[in-house]
Amino acid sequence: MDLLAKLKRVSARSWSFHHEQILGTSLALRFRASSQAVARQAEQVALAEIQRLEKLFSSYNPDSELRRWQGTATLSPELSELLFACERWTEKTDGAFHPGVTAGLAPLWQHESDGRFTRLSELSFTLNAIAKGEIVDRVCATVLACSESLFEVIVNIGGDLCVRGERSVEATVAGEAENSPPLSRVWLCNQALATSGSARRGLHLHDPRTGQPVTHVVSASVIAPSARVADVLATAFCVLTKEESLALAENEEGVACLLVTVAGEIVRSPRWADWEK
Structure with missing residues (x-):
C-alpha cells in the first residue's frame, strides 16, 4: 500500500445518510470514506442502484421486469x-x-x-422474501466498486443489514417490546443480518406448503455471509420447526440464527456465540 493510500485510510471518517420510503421502508447508509465528497458520491450511487434493481424485482411496480x-x-x-x-x-x-x-x-x-x-402458472408470486436482501448485497458491491477511497459500506434497508469492509461493526437484534433492551448484540465483518417474523409488525405469516398461519416462532434473526441468504433463511426459520431451523443453520456455512418462540424461549444456534459479544 502506497503512502497516499495509507494516509487516506488513516484520515477516513464515517458518514451516515437516512432516507424514508425506499422500497416502502427506511434506508440507512453508513460509509467510512476519505472525505465527505466521496461519501456523498457513494450515497448517490446507492440510491441509483436501488432504483435500478427495484425496476427489475418489484412485485408492486406494474412496470417492473x-x-x-x-x-x-x-x-x-x-x-x-x-x-x-x-x-x-x-x-x-x-x-x-x-x-x-x-x-x-x-x-x-x-x-x-x-x-x-x-x-407455468398464472398464480401471483412475489420475490419479497429474497429481493430486499439481494438488493442490499448488490448495492454494497456497487458502492464499494465506485471509489478506492471507500473503506467500509453498511447498508440497512428495513432491517436487512449488510456490512462490507475491514472492521467489525456492532449490530443489534431488537427486543419484542418497543422500549425493551436488545435481544442480542453481535459484531459483523463482511456479513449480513436479517430478522423476520410477526413481532412488532402485526404481520401474519403463513406456511407456503399448507397455507396455514405459523404461530410457533415470533421472530427469527439470521447472520449469514450475504443479505440474500439472511433474508431467505429469516423467513424460512419462521416456518420450520425449531429443530429444523437449527439443523439447517448448522448445515449452511457461516450461518447462525436466533429464534424467539411463542412461549418466549430464546434459542441460539451454536455458531451465534461466535459473533455475540
Missing part, C-alpha cells in the same frame, strides 16, 4: 439469477421458503437450457 414477465422473454441476468436462487432455497428449505403468494403451489416456472424461464 418481474411484473411484465410473460414467460417467453429472456430475462435480465439479475432476475434470472434470482429465480435460480429461489429454486435452490425452496428445495433446501423443503418449501418453507417459496415465492408463491398462494399456498400449496405447483411449480411456478421452469428454466430452459437457453436461459429462458417459462412461466
Whole structure:
C-alpha cells in the first residue's frame, strides 16, 4: 500500500445518510470514506442502484421486469439469477421458503437450457422474501466498486443489514417490546443480518406448503455471509420447526440464527456465540 493510500485510510471518517420510503421502508447508509465528497458520491450511487434493481424485482411496480414477465422473454441476468436462487432455497428449505403468494403451489416456472424461464402458472408470486436482501448485497458491491477511497459500506434497508469492509461493526437484534433492551448484540465483518417474523409488525405469516398461519416462532434473526441468504433463511426459520431451523443453520456455512418462540424461549444456534459479544 502506497503512502497516499495509507494516509487516506488513516484520515477516513464515517458518514451516515437516512432516507424514508425506499422500497416502502427506511434506508440507512453508513460509509467510512476519505472525505465527505466521496461519501456523498457513494450515497448517490446507492440510491441509483436501488432504483435500478427495484425496476427489475418489484412485485408492486406494474412496470417492473418481474411484473411484465410473460414467460417467453429472456430475462435480465439479475432476475434470472434470482429465480435460480429461489429454486435452490425452496428445495433446501423443503418449501418453507417459496415465492408463491398462494399456498400449496405447483411449480411456478421452469428454466430452459437457453436461459429462458417459462412461466407455468398464472398464480401471483412475489420475490419479497429474497429481493430486499439481494438488493442490499448488490448495492454494497456497487458502492464499494465506485471509489478506492471507500473503506467500509453498511447498508440497512428495513432491517436487512449488510456490512462490507475491514472492521467489525456492532449490530443489534431488537427486543419484542418497543422500549425493551436488545435481544442480542453481535459484531459483523463482511456479513449480513436479517430478522423476520410477526413481532412488532402485526404481520401474519403463513406456511407456503399448507397455507396455514405459523404461530410457533415470533421472530427469527439470521447472520449469514450475504443479505440474500439472511433474508431467505429469516423467513424460512419462521416456518420450520425449531429443530429444523437449527439443523439447517448448522448445515449452511457461516450461518447462525436466533429464534424467539411463542412461549418466549430464546434459542441460539451454536455458531451465534461466535459473533455475540
